[in-house]
Amino acid sequence: MRDRLKTLAWLGAVLVAFTLYPWAFPTKLNLGVVIVLFAGMATAWDVLGGWAGQLSLGHAALVGIGGYTLALLSLRAGVPPWWGLLAGMALTGAVAAVWGWIVFRLRGPYFVLSTIAVAEILRLVAINWKDLTGGAEGLFLRELPRPFGLDLFNRTVEFYLVLAYLGVALLVAWWLSWSRFGYSLQAIREDQDSAMAMGINPTRTKILAFMVSAALTAMGGSLYAIYLSFFEPHIVLDIGLSVELALIAYIGGAGTVFGPTIGAVVLLAAGDLFRNYFQQANLLIYGILIILVVRFAPEGMVGGWHALVRRLVRPAPGVPVEVRGERP
Amino acid sequence: MTTFLQVLMTGILTGGVYALVGIGLSLIFGVMRIVNFAHGEFVALGMYASLLLFQSLGIDPYLAIPLITVGGIALGAVVERGFIAPIIAAPEHVSILMTVGVGLVISNLLLFGFGAHPQSIFTWYSTKTVRVAGVTFSGPLSVSFLITLAVILGLYWVLTRTEIGRAMRATAQNRDAAELQGINTGVARMLAFGIGVALAAVSGTLLLPVLYVIPTIGGVFTLKAFVVTVLGGMGNVLGAIGGGLILGVTESLGAAYISSGYRDAFGLIAFLAVLLLRPAGLFGKSRV
Numbered sequence A: 001m002r003d004r005l006k007t008l009a010w011l012g013a014v015l016v017a018f019t020l021y022p023w024a025f026p027t028k029l030n031l032g033v034v035i036v037l038f039a040g041m042a043t044a045w046d047v048l049g050g051w052a053g054q055l056s057l058g059h060a061a062l063v064g065i066g067g068y069t070l071a072l073l074s075l076r077a078g079v080p081p082w083w084g085l086l087a088g089m090a091l092t093g094a095v096a097a098v099w100g101w102i103v104f105r106l107r108g109p110y111f112v113l114s115t116i117a118v119a120e121i122l123r124l125v126a127i128n129w130k131d132l133t134g135g136a137e138g139l140f141l142r143e144l145p146r147p148f149g150l151d152l153f154n155r156t157v158e159f160y161l162v163l164a165y166l167g168v169a170l171l172v173a174w175w176l177s178w179s180r181f182g183y184s185l186q187a188i189r190e191d192q193d194s195a196m197a198m199g200i201n202p203t204r205t206k207i208l209a210f211m212v213s214a215a216l217t218a219m220g221g222s223l224y225a226i227y228l229s230f231f232e233p234h235i236v237l238d239i240g241l242s243v244e245l246a247l248i249a250y251i252g253g254a255g256t257v258f259g260p261t262i263g264a265v266v267l268l269a270a271g272d273l274f275r276n277y278f279q280q281a282n283l284l285i286y287g288i289l290i291i292l293v294v295r296f297a298p299e300g301m302v303g304g305w306h307a308l309v310r311r312l313v314r315p316a317p318g319v320p321v322e323v324r325g326e327r328p
Numbered sequence B: 001m002t003t004f005l006q007v008l009m010t011g012i013l014t015g016g017v018y019a020l021v022g023i024g025l026s027l028i029f030g031v032m033r034i035v036n037f038a039h040g041e042f043v044a045l046g047m048y049a050s051l052l053l054f055q056s057l058g059i060d061p062y063l064a065i066p067l068i069t070v071g072g073i074a075l076g077a078v079v080e081r082g083f084i085a086p087i088i089a090a091p092e093h094v095s096i097l098m099t100v101g102v103g104l105v106i107s108n109l110l111l112f113g114f115g116a117h118p119q120s121i122f123t124w125y126s127t128k129t130v131r132v133a134g135v136t137f138s139g140p141l142s143v144s145f146l147i148t149l150a151v152i153l154g155l156y157w158v159l160t161r162t163e164i165g166r167a168m169r170a171t172a173q174n175r176d177a178a179e180l181q182g183i184n185t186g187v188a189r190m191l192a193f194g195i196g197v198a199l200a201a202v203s204g205t206l207l208l209p210v211l212y213v214i215p216t217i218g219g220v221f222t223l224k225a226f227v228v229t230v231l232g233g234m235g236n237v238l239g240a241i242g243g244g245l246i247l248g249v250t251e252s253l254g255a256a257y258i259s260s261g262y263r264d265a266f267g268l269i270a271f272l273a274v275l276l277l278r279p280a281g282l283f284g285k286s287r288v
Helices: A002-019 A026-051 A060-077 A081-103 A108-128 A155-178 A180-190 A192-197 A202-228 A239-253 A259-296 A300-313 A321-326 B002-032 B039-057 B061-087 B092-114 B139-161 B163-173 B175-180 B185-207 B215-232 B237-257 B260-277
Strands: B129-132 B135-138
Touching: A002 A155, A026 A155, A026 A180, A026 A202, A026 A239, A026 A259, A060 A081, A060 A108, A060 A202, A060 A239, A081 A108, A081 A202, A108 A239, A108 B092, A108 B215, A108 B260, A155 A180, A155 A202, A155 A259, A180 A192, A180 A202, A192 A202, A239 A259, A239 A300, A239 B092, A259 A300, A259 B061, A259 B092, B002 B039, B002 B135, B002 B139, B002 B163, B002 B185, B002 B215, B002 B237, B039 B061, B039 B092, B039 B185, B039 B215, B061 B092, B061 B139, B061 B185, B092 B215, B129 B139, B135 B139, B139 B163, B139 B185, B139 B237, B163 B175, B163 B185, B175 B185, B185 B215, B215 B237, B215 B260, B237 B260
Parallel strands: none
Antiparallel strands: B129 B135
8 A cells, every 4th residue: 555655656756757848858849749658658558568468569550540530530520639539549449359359369479470460451451541541641630629729739738738648547557556457467467377267367357458558559649640740651550669669668667657658768868869870770779778678687677777776775695694693 | 364374473483482481480480489570680681681792792692692591590590699598488578579679670780781772783684584375474583483492492301301400300399308318409499590590581682683672671571471480380391381372372362353552461361360260370280
């Protein structure tokens, strides 16, 4: 209980710290929006990929469905974006239910491969179904209504919108860190057969996790569509985006409340910093970091940090200090 | 009828190259139980290595094959020792992430070294064709197909007739039992990865005369290789040949008679269907 509230306090502190960003870096607002948005989407990915341990490399499909739903409803039917956002979340939730029902009978590498295949098929549909999606040329959100007089294309407004989104995503992750549902997911991740023996229905639980993860990802996808205002299948449905979300979460620390956020801050800030040196090759740093993390800190930066603190604060293992005094 | 034959033959020729890419992935999965997500990047690496050899030294891609093979085995062995061997006992998502990382490093280094613009080579035979009974065969693709056949036969011979081939097959069947028989399974895994990488790189060399190459082309081949191996059965090296041909023909027929825009989707749909209905592949039991 105390841990739970402590995490919640940290969560509030992180969000408050982020609210200062537009004042601190007024010239870097684009980067700020992307960092916070990707932190949110990586946290959403982590619900399935980290907490439930079902590595997905197809989450771009959910970003795309969210973005396209908002944009198409707005362009074709004049539906305001907040309804578009909710519609996108509902639709991806339903898609995830069906998708999960089909693919969760597969385990391990087969599951990962199936997520890639489904996402790629969706991308091809988006490119080829020109009448609906505008095809490879993409869609252009020319204008959006102004709720409470707020211009949704203003970067500062967008920053606080995506920050609210990150808040929602972090609250979900925080809920997973102490709820029964969260523990069920971790049990499945550690050992599906034992979890089943404990009375957890793995398929149903995983589908639920997928739905939560999908709806949250779609929420981010809708906001991404507004931020981009012009978007095409190549950006929002690409496998590169799926890989990026997975690596952000994993490098930061999969299955932790703050890991994906830390990963987004570190990777996207580093990407921006090195952009001048590496130009298009800025994903190099993702590759190098994931290799290092997998090799030396399998629990990501968060886990690596905890291990480091433990090693510094506590005496080295093998020197049982307390026991020594008790011996006769 | 001629059109149909034409489409079919083009599919078979393309399928041959897919098979070569897929066999490497299948061999690696069979022996090591890891899915190599960097597989397509090794195809791209083979393409760029051949490009470099052609442009700077004037070595024809087909003559570069022995060099690419040796280089591929060496590179694969080094990557296996340095990156895969240390995590071989870890859960499978670890090796997936590791190979994803290796792939990203390769494709971004290629981007760094060669730039993002598409490159190609032009040889005297690039546009040569052969006409048999009204069906036109692309010269380079036909040569690739013959070389692919030779490579597959060679691999089959290595796997069934040589000591190291038997060691690899034994490792694939049962690692512990293989070790009890005195087989160094670490060496077997290293060689399997090396051979797999070499097969991928050689496919890249074979494709260079007919394709443009860009640094990010690897992702396409990784996906194709997944489809081929799942159709043929993961770890089933002979099945991968069938998988490659099926994929090539499906794409070719689908693109000609249904929709060319969905060319890449046909393979993926077949892939999902096989994954869900016959996870062991179309050709039954897994066998290296």
